[in-house]
Amino acid sequence: MSSASLHHVAFACKDPEATRHFYEDLMGFPLVHTEVAPVEKGFIRHFFFALDDGSCIAFFDLHDAGEKPGWSTEIATGLGLPLWCNHLALRADETKQAEVRDRVEADDSDVLMVLDHDWCESHYYLDPNGILIELCRDTPGMPTDAARARELLTAMPEAGTPQAESRLVDHSR
Numbered sequence: 001m002s003s004a005s006l007h008h009v010a011f012a013c014k015d016p017e018a019t020r021h022f023y024e025d026l027m028g029f030p031l032v033h034t035e036v037a038p039v040e041k042g043f044i045r046h047f048f049f050a051l052d053d054g055s056c057i058a059f060f061d062l063h064d065a066g067e068k069p070g071w072s073t074e075i076a077t078g079l080g081l082p083l084w085c086n087h088l089a090l091r092a093d094e095t096k097q098a099e100v101r102d103r104v105e106a107d108d109s110d111v112l113m114v115l116d117h118d119w120c121e122s123h124y125y126l127d128p129n130g131i132l133i134e135l136c137r138d139t140p141g142m143p144t145d146a147a148r149a150r151e152l153l154t155a156m157p158e159a160g161t162p163q164a165e166s167r168l169v170d171h172s173r
Contacts, residue, residue, distance in 0.1 A: 030049065087132035119141060
């Protein structure tokens, strides 16, 4: 029997220490592995933070590794998209959400927003790289209906109907 699950997701960063502080000190994900390797004219540093399920969030610190001048680490706004569009959602329980909120507030920062999606409650934070991080607690969890999901994948809601009303708003302004 074959299986697949998330091993790690990797993003670029420009400030490894600020990234480490956010993910290890504030989010509570321990730094577990770092590699440094020469590439092209420079080098890369690839570092990993462990999640409770064994998967990791990883980052590349690039130094003349082929990056273009003016490159951005922002995976949504850096591409001209709303902040909420490209983001990383992590499963968390109520205790984890509270622990992170307390550490973030003690660090003179705050949760960007809290949103009740009806099936989950999400706490959103912006990391030092402009990446939106969502700590998502199931309440009771995402409803799954494959047939309905396929139907809605190409459906166009009528303007003004509740289905057309978006709960997603641009909080970057």
